Amino acid sequence: MIDKNHQNAKNILTTFAQYGFRKTSMEEIANAVGVSRQSIYKKFGSKEKCYEWTIHTYLSDMYTRIFSALGNNELPPLRTLINVFDILIGEAVEIVSNPHGTEILNNVLQATHSSEEDWPLRFRARLADFLERNNYVSREKATGMAFTLISASKGLLLEEASRDQFLQDIKLIIESVFS
Secondary structure, eight states: OOHHHHHHHHHHHHHHHOTTTTTOOOOHHHHHHHOOOHHHHHHHHSSHHHHHHHHHHHHHHHHHHHHHHHHSSOOOHHHHHHHHHIIIHHHHHHTTSTTHHHHHHHHHHHHHHHHHTOOHHHHHHHHHHHHHTTTTSOOOHHHHHHHHHHHHHHHHHHHSSSSSHHHHHHHHHHHHHHH
């Protein structure tokens, strides 16, 4: 389940991706989340602070959902992997496909790699543990395979025009590697 903060952050990020950071107005941000412009100013004070909150909230929620999915044993492991990469990349395809999506993606990636939370390393480690725990690879190969899957999914982000196409292709990659 996607919470309200995540949905608001995604809506705002999509607005920034549509117009670009510089041309996005506070009015457009307010419209994206269904509140008044004054409410946005009251909560954030500036567009820059809103943008920082949006990126951090989007990333924090995304990685929380990914880590939760990797720890959930209710689904078959292949389905879990597809879900994890849908959260990581599939949802971002919708943002990147906007006119200024690559500008926003670049800012999100910079925030990811400069965060104190060290999300990319934690994700790779947890994905490696998941692969080993489900007997897909040995401990020695788990980190390399996790890196390979993450890299392949990022490559698809640049290739795919839709989330559905991304899901088809990441499923093909995962099933080719592990079936």
